[in-house]
Amino acid sequence: MSHTVEWKVHLHLFEEEGMTKARAVVDTGTRVVTGHGAAHRNPVDPDVPEIGDELAAGRALYDLGRQLTNLAERDLDGVHAPRPEPRPTVGWPM
Template sequence: MSHTAEWKVRLHLFEEAGTTKARVVLDTGSTSLTGRGTAHRNPADMDVPEIGDELAAGRALHDLAGQLVDAATHDIEAMGASEPGQVYGPAVGWSI
């Protein structure tokens, strides 16, 4: 069985007073999922916006990835298949 799909992803970044927030929206055409992530700059650190962008975006994508795996697990279970082992675990050091 051949299958081709195109999903659209939009990543939004917002920075204010040392805090960067990211929102990533996945549009599959039939559903939409939103991941969120935040990064806080220590006041003693240099102000490098790209670092906050990278951390917040990475955390938002991590959140989205977890939602996708949860959705797939739910779909597998709904089809009567046995529960799969843990496919996706949390990354060490990232608080969400």
Template sequence: MPHTVEWKVRLYLFEAEGTTKARVVLDTGSTSLTGHGTAHRNPVDTDVPEIGDELASGRALHDLGRQLVDIAERDIEGLGAGATGRRARPAPGWPRPDQIQGG
């Protein structure tokens, strides 16, 4: 049976004093989810706003994707199906500053 839907995504970026924050909002028509991401520029690095935009946006989208997978897994379990086999493991890529000890 064919199934077609349109989900709307809006991405907001805010930059101030070497910190870029991203907020991505997904509207499915019946629910709304929000992902967040942050990037911090080292004060000695060249100011290239696009890099902060890319990092913060990618982290916000990653956060949103994790939320979607978590919801889908709960829905699957709610239907009485077994777990999807997903194991806890570290996320790929550079850690966010809040994931670094002492950061």
């Protein structure tokens, strides 16, 4: 069975008082999931906004991915499907 969908992720970045905050939002068609991330600049570090944006965005997307994975695992439990083997949470993907 062929299945193709497109999910668009909206990534919002906010900067205030040396902190960058990010919000990543995806609408799957059945639910809306929001991930959050933040980055704090050390006062002794140079002010490079792109680094804060990258860190906060990456953390928000990581949070979003974690939530989607958790939702899928709960959905699998609901249909009594066998669960995939756990993957390591750190290190390089296989």
